[in-house]
Amino acid sequence: MKSFKILPSALFLSLTLSTALFSQTASANGEITDQVNHLQEHLGQYSEEVTWLLDNFNSVVDTYEKQGKKATDSDKLIEFWEEVDFHSAIETQFVPIYASIWQGIYGVKQNIDKGEPVKVVRKEQEKLNQALWQALGAVKLAAQYQQRGLIKKIQTTEVEPTSAPEILEDIKTRLDRVVAKYAEKLNEVAVTLVHDTYLQRFEGIEGALIEQDADLVEDLEKDFNVTLPQALDGKNSVDKVRQVVESMKVKLNRAKKLLADAEAGRKSVF
Template identity: 60%
Template sequence: MSSYTSYKSLCAAVALGLSIASLSFTAQANGEITDQVNHLKAHLDEYNEEVTWLEDKYDGFVTRYEENGAEAVDTQELIDYWEEVNFHSAIETQYIPLYATIWQNIYGIKTGIENGASAKEVRQYQQTLTKTFWQALGAVKLAAHYQDKGVIGKVKTTEKAPTTAPEIVADIEKRLDKVVAKYAEQLKEVATTMVHDTYMERFEGIEGALIEQDASLVEALEKDFNVTLPQAIESGKSVDDVRGIVEAMKQKLSKAQTLLKKAEQNRKDVF
């Protein structure tokens, strides 16, 4: 697949996400989220420079490892590079699935070196990371376009709780994406807490209404929230495994959202 075709596919996926506000949500970044994330278009040149800088930094880092071994590198720099740039917050607040993939590959390089992996193995993570940086820049550029048109609202640092059942389901899906991102950052306890809080603060709020529509679906999601996903996190499953569990949960949540919307419409028709 050509890079242009890949970019078009990414844009289509991102554009689809806009309809459920997946490109804009309350974010809790590692550091402070400055107002630059609400003026993406004005910072696109800066983000482009930062992605080029990141590509050079990670490529140079792996080259040093390749030529001189683990003694020639400090793996903490791998995290420092990423957290240094403003682009970090731009992608975290606009398209968190790619944000999670970035962390996944940064830690792929880091743990690979620390465990004595071959330079070839480490280089594969670095090349995937570079590709993801450019994909993320494409997502931010698309978000900047929609932000400029007023389709995407401003990033807020305080959370406004959803009110209707379909809105709650959409919020649960976004929270689950954040769980994957935090797990990819190797923040296991944070990810586990987020799963628990999402269940208590969101899912329990729609549980009663959903039981009326599909009790077996509620039972399946309860198991996912309280057993399957937390156990995968605690046992140190791969990021891809955790992402797979979340994607399966989101399919069930999509069904739940459809059922709740239908039930809500039926109530309106009655009254």
């Protein structure tokens, strides 16, 4: 078995800063098995699966290099990824890296399908490999938090947030899932998720937020209904969509602070 690379220090540090990085209610494609609630017991399996994925992804690229496009079944890349339990482990724990893996898979696949030079495919393969190592590091860290009781068990049914801060955090998690679905080439699913998030979450706090900053509400409404849906038209890169989402998160963080300050002000009166 190959030795496992260490996560880049900057990423590892960012992951250790807060358990809030982990999405506790994100749902994986298909059935979520109980293994995602016992990560520590499955770390050996996940490590083996990552090594297996790296080897099999490499075999596809090797075939392309030696035998060309016609002899290469690029669909195998997706089949390999969907076959492993690690797939749901990372989707339920850290959605942004999950999206990066899909982005990497399609980066390799599309360049093979277009018949691009091998060096271009290898460059995309390296990005995919890096995303897999990062994902393994994220799951290992999540296992530690899970052992300490710092993150909740994965819910197979969605838990409705109640307070404004919880709703805003849920919105941000949903936006991460939008990026992931776009990376999976599920554009219509991503757009539907944006609309549902607006109707089911943002509209619930809209009135209270208008009282604090009407311009911010108008800006976010445009993001939900125009800017982000337009970015999900299938013509933009995943990075472009991620940039739109990150910009929205900045505004959502401001909304969270405004509503929290308003609530604190009301309590101080009484």
